[in-house]
Amino acid sequence: MGRMSDQGERWTRATVYPDMWADPDEDPRNSGESGSEGELATLQDFLTDYRLTLRMKCEGLDPEQLSRRSVPPSTMSLLGLVRHLAEVERDWQNWITEGDPLPKLYGKRDGDFDGAVAEQAAVDGAYADLEREQAATDAALAAHPDLGERLGKDRIAVRELMVHRIEEYARHCGHADLLRECVDGRVGQ
Numbered sequence: 001m002g003r004m005s006d007q008g009e010r011w012t013r014a015t016v017y018p019d020m021w022a023d024p025d026e027d028p029r030n031s032g033e034s035g036s037e038g039e040l041a042t043l044q045d046f047l048t049d050y051r052l053t054l055r056m057k058c059e060g061l062d063p064e065q066l067s068r069r070s071v072p073p074s075t076m077s078l079l080g081l082v083r084h085l086a087e088v089e090r091d092w093q094n095w096i097t098e099g100d101p102l103p104k105l106y107g108k109r110d111g112d113f114d115g116a117v118a119e120q121a122a123v124d125g126a127y128a129d130l131e132r133e134q135a136a137t138d139a140a141l142a143a144h145p146d147l148g149e150r151l152g153k154d155r156i157a158v159r160e161l162m163v164h165r166i167e168e169y170a171r172h173c174g175h176a177d178l179l180r181e182c183v184d185g186r187v188g189q
Contacts, residue, residue, distance in 0.1 A: 010185045021056060021188030028052060040147055043162040050169035051134065057176035058082065064118040065183045078179050080113035081172050082126045087112045088168055089133035095161060096140050096151045105129055137165075 013022055024030055029049045036042045058066060058078050066079040087105050094101040106112045116122065144151060147159035181187050 010181065010187050012186060012188045019188065021186075028056075039159075040145060040162075043147075043159075043166065046166050047162070047169065050166060050173055053173045054081065054085065054169060054176055057173065057180045061180075061183060063120050063123050066123055067116045067118040068179075068183055070179055070182065075110065075113040075116075076175060076179065077113070077116050078176060078183070079123060079126055080116035081176055081179070082130055083112040083116055085169065085172060086126065086129035086133045089130070089137045092137050092161060092165065093133075093140055094152075095154065095156055096137075096144075098153050105133070 012018055012020065016024065029052055036045045061078065063079070066082075067077050070076045083106060090102050090105055104111065106115050116126070141158065141161070144158050147157065147162070149158050150156060151158065151161070177187075
């Protein structure tokens with residue numbers, strides 16, 4: 001496995017704004033539409049964009065690059081972030097329900113990062129897990145469009161849950177920026 005210090009020169013695909021990941025007309029996060037109407041739609045749009053940003057930061061990398069660890073003793077990697085966010089999405093489903101919690105996807109604590117190995121099956125499984133858990137959390141919350149409604153054993157407001165989801169993805173997209181730059185030098189917002 002390569003070391004983070006073996007990365008290449010810094011680069012970007014953007015030509016219009018060299019500090020961006022992609023040119024605005026090629027960025028899939030730019031729908032061309034004006035802002036969303038309403039608080040719920042705005043929160044959903046931000047969540048969608050951060051989810052897409054994470055995928056963009058991982059695109060074009062092979063399993064070894066995706067599983068490459070950051071600075072020791074951290075076990076963080078891009079693949080680990082994908083697995084972690086699948087685990088977090090599952091945990092948010094537990095916040096919504098008053099029933100028994102769903103079991104962890106990857107077993108023990110830090111299993112999401114520890115199991116991020118350089119194998120195509122691990123990569124494919126991580127993306128499938130993430131898509132499935134995102135869809136399940138989205139579906140569970142779709143039944144509760146009132147942002148003030150309180151759910152689950154802890155009576156968390158839907159608004160708080162949505163903001164926390166955005167915060168979680170945004171924070172990890174920041175990690176993904178640094179991890180990607182260390183892997184192959186690609187930079188951008």
